[in-house]
Amino acid sequence: MDLADTDEEREFRARLREWLAAVLPGLPAKPGPDDWPGRRAYDTAWQRMLYDVGYAGLHWPVDAGGRGATPTQHLIFLEETERAGAPYVGANFVGLLHAGPTIAAEGTAGQRARWLPPVLRGDEIWCQGFSEPEAGSDLASLRTRAVRDGDHYVVTGQKIWTSHAEVADWCELLVRTDPAAPKHRGISWLAMRMDAPGVTVRPLRTLAGSTEFAEMFLDEVRVPVSHRVGAENDGWRVTMVTLSFERGTAFVGEVVACRRTLSALAAEVRRSGRWDDPVLRRTLGRLNAEFRALWRLTQWNVAEAQRSGGVPGTGGSVFKLRYSQARQELYDAAAEVLGADGADLDREWVLDRLTSLSYTIAAGTSQIQQNIVAERILGLPKGR
Amino acid sequence: MDFQLSDDQRALRAGMRELLTGRFGRDRMRAALDAGVAVDRGMWGELGAAGFFALRLAEADGGVGLGLPESVLLFEEAGRVLLPGPLAATHLAAGAVGAVKGAADGGAVVAVLDEGRPVAHLEAADALIALGPVRPGGVARVLEGDVLRELVRTARPVRSLDPLTPLHRVTAGVEDGVPLPGATPLRLEGALLAAAEQLGSAARTTEMAVQHAREREQFGSPIGAFQAVKHLCAQMLVRAEVARTAVYAAAVTADPAEIAGAKLLADEAAVHNARDCLQVHGGMGFTWEADVHLHLKRAWLRAGEWLRAAEAEEALAADLCRVHACDAGDL
Structure with missing residues (x-):
């Protein structure tokens, strides 16, 4: 068991720190949360900067245009960029972490050449069209239909919870191509242009008041058959490749950010003269144990992935269950620290507290995650 | 790494x-x-x-x-x-x-x-x-x-x-x-070794609960097929695995705050897992014959040894303070 950087890792970290220190002061001001064109421009400009110095697609395989970095180097990248306060992956999230890796793993040479370089350069933004009003946790029951018409599919249906839909160029779309087959076997994965005729996006307002995601209505949208990745009706398997990527290193930056928030909360308690409150002190102390352990669990999972040749294990579900709960507890503690100011949306952490309510739901609810842990890791029988 | x-x-x-x-x-x-x-x-x-x-x-x-x-x-x-x-x-x-x-x-x-x-x-x-x-x-x-x-x-x-x-x-x-x-290293090292025992107990009670949930049948199926039972078991594994990485990392770094965190989380994992294991075993869990109570009783005792929850949490709070250079010295 070794937690120290190797010589190579130390050098990688040092070079990255040096570069971040040089470029971050020159970045423009962050756009407001509802300024979508501004957010797209900001996120893609950052991606372009990463691309120009060779940090884009760090964890992607070399033959897909990536750097073929080890999982540990990717961990260091996410850790250091968050520590330095660099921009988050933002609008590039689906392209870099879902659609891109899926195309890299399952796409043809032509598809890889067409779609991967623009993702790495920050030229094109992807969104995800998976969930539907009647297909949430039971994603495989999705009903959006794709009917063959010559060398096109004609797609009709409705998608929901689509982040960055307003600014995306492409959508990784799951559609039903064989309604007669068992539900997992009649699904295909398509790349759909967001400006295609028949695509209507309607933003959804979250409980935090912002428009983080959207509904998407598809009315006889024509998608070329050549935009299907993987075989027809093999989309479920193709998608599972994507989802396992999401649970690898997806939360590294967030754990680092939580630990910084926790220190800031302790400083705020000292500043406001409430450090003599043992309940508050012990609450923060307990959260310190929690986030230190979650950081170590991240390193454990990454080292495991590194040993298995980059394949993320089921440890991601264990991590997500604990992390999502801990993060909600963190902002509950923040509300305790803020006291009467906890009702002021302009105070730091108040909006974060609202946003954190999604963590036990998005990317697999905690209940589904517990099923995964119980059935796939512990080997308990499938049930209802 | x-x-x-x-x-x-x-x-x-x-x-x-x-x-x-x-x-x-x-x-x-x-x-x-x-x-x-x-x-x-x-x-x-x-x-x-x-x-x-x-x-x-x-x-x-x-x-x-x-x-x-x-x-x-x-x-x-x-x-x-x-x-x-x-x-x-x-x-x-x-x-x-x-x-x-x-x-x-x-x-x-x-x-x-x-x-x-x-x-x-x-x-x-x-x-x-x-x-x-x-x-x-x-x-x-x-x-x-x-x-x-x-x-x-x-x-x-x-x-x-x-x-x-x-x-x-x-x-x-x-x-x-x-x-x-050097009493402090002794206490800390004792706390870490006790935390490791708690981890072993937490992992073992998880296995015992899972085994019982697979074998025991009610309503025509193994009780482990019911989500109410399944989710108890899943949370047991989560507690054990979080405690595992906390204990192992503390052993590598020997950092006092990290050891305090390991003891806190391992105590919780051992006690809570033994209780959940007892619950999954139903009436059998309440008998002398089942081993579950022995794990719970030992876990309770160990939680009171070397470094207790309140002391660990205070040490971890003081550690947060150190990051921001406010008055340390609480522990």
């Missing part, structure tokens, strides 16, 4: 599991329980011969020369099988050269006295380490011979919650004895 067990560490763990399966399987454990004999001198010697106590003693001093990471792997195995006796105290005494004769080879049993707490395995002890107060600078002492005998004579037996951990209340003062420098 390679935060996974090395091949040597896996082999060490496998060796200890094999030794304990052969020497302290369930039948032996239940026999010890029925006989009311917690510390078996023969087995203590075998543990000593296997390097359990001298693991971190330098090879030049006759030890094995390994570190805390290897120690926590052995203590995790001990926790899995409910191995009784003052394992951590004897291991710590063995690591301090010449502190207690015979501790390293399992010839001596060393118990621990923590101010205000009952002493475990006092009557079996050849020596007693009296821990200093939690704050730094407190000096630990070693009590042996007449001093120890006098202390035992005036001690009052407690009807112990855990049948394999006899307890005594000590009334005599402990100013006597030979000072042992």
Whole structure:
């Protein structure tokens, strides 16, 4: 068991720190949360900067245009960029972490050449069209239909919870191509242009008041058959490749950010003269144990992935269950620290507290995650 | 970074599991329980011969020369099988050269006295380490011979919650004895080793619950097919795995705050998992015959030893403060 950087890792970290220190002061001001064109421009400009110095697609395989970095180097990248306060992956999230890796793993040479370089350069933004009003946790029951018409599919249906839909160029779309087959076997994965005729996006307002995601209505949208990745009706398997990527290193930056928030909360308690409150002190102390352990669990999972040749294990579900709960507890503690100011949306952490309510739901609810842990890791029988 | 067990560490763990399966399987454990004999001198010697106590003693001093990471792997195995006796105290005494004769080879049993707490395995002890107060600078002492005998004579037996951990209340003062420098590392290392035992217990009760949930049928299917039961089991695994990485990392870094976190989370995992395991076992869980209660009782006891939740949380709060350079010194 070794937690120290190797010589190579130390050098990688040092070079990255040096570069971040040089470029971050020159970045423009962050756009407001509802300024979508501004957010797209900001996120893609950052991606372009990463691309120009060779940090884009760090964890992607070399033959897909990536750097073929080890999982540990990717961990260091996410850790250091968050520590330095660099921009988050933002609008590039689906392209870099879902659609891109899926195309890299399952796409043809032509598809890889067409779609991967623009993702790495920050030229094109992807969104995800998976969930539907009647297909949430039971994603495989999705009903959006794709009917063959010559060398096109004609797609009709409705998608929901689509982040960055307003600014995306492409959508990784799951559609039903064989309604007669068992539900997992009649699904295909398509790349759909967001400006295609028949695509209507309607933003959804979250409980935090912002428009983080959207509904998407598809009315006889024509998608070329050549935009299907993987075989027809093999989309479920193709998608599972994507989802396992999401649970690898997806939360590294967030754990680092939580630990910084926790220190800031302790400083705020000292500043406001409430450090003599043992309940508050012990609450923060307990959260310190929690986030230190979650950081170590991240390193454990990454080292495991590194040993298995980059394949993320089921440890991601264990991590997500604990992390999502801990993060909600963190902002509950923040509300305790803020006291009467906890009702002021302009105070730091108040909006974060609202946003954190999604963590036990998005990317697999905690209940589904517990099923995964119980059935796939512990080997308990499938049930209802 | 390679935060996974090395091949040597896996082999060490496998060796200890094999030794304990052969020497302290369930039948032996239940026999010890029925006989009311917690510390078996023969087995203590075998543990000593296997390097359990001298693991971190330098090879030049006759030890094995390994570190805390290897120690926590052995203590995790001990926790899995409910191995009784003052394992951590004897291991710590063995690591301090010449502190207690015979501790390293399992010839001596060393118990621990923590101010205000009952002493475990006092009557079996050849020596007693009296821990200093939690704050730094407190000096630990070693009590042996007449001093120890006098202390035992005036001690009052407690009807112990855990049948394999006899307890005594000590009334005599402990100013006597030979000072042992560095009480804080002793307390912290003891806390980490206890945390490793808690981890082993938490992992074991998870396995017991899962096994029962697979075999026990009600309403025409294994109860593990029902989400209410399934989710209890999943949360048990989460607690055990979070505690595992906390304990292993603390063993690698030996950082005081990290050790405090490991003890806090491992205590929680052991206690909560034993309770959930009991719940999954239904009526059987409430019987003397099932082993679940033994895990819970031991976990409760260990949670009160070396570093308790309140102390750990205070240490972790003070650690947050250090990051922002406010007044430390709370611990």
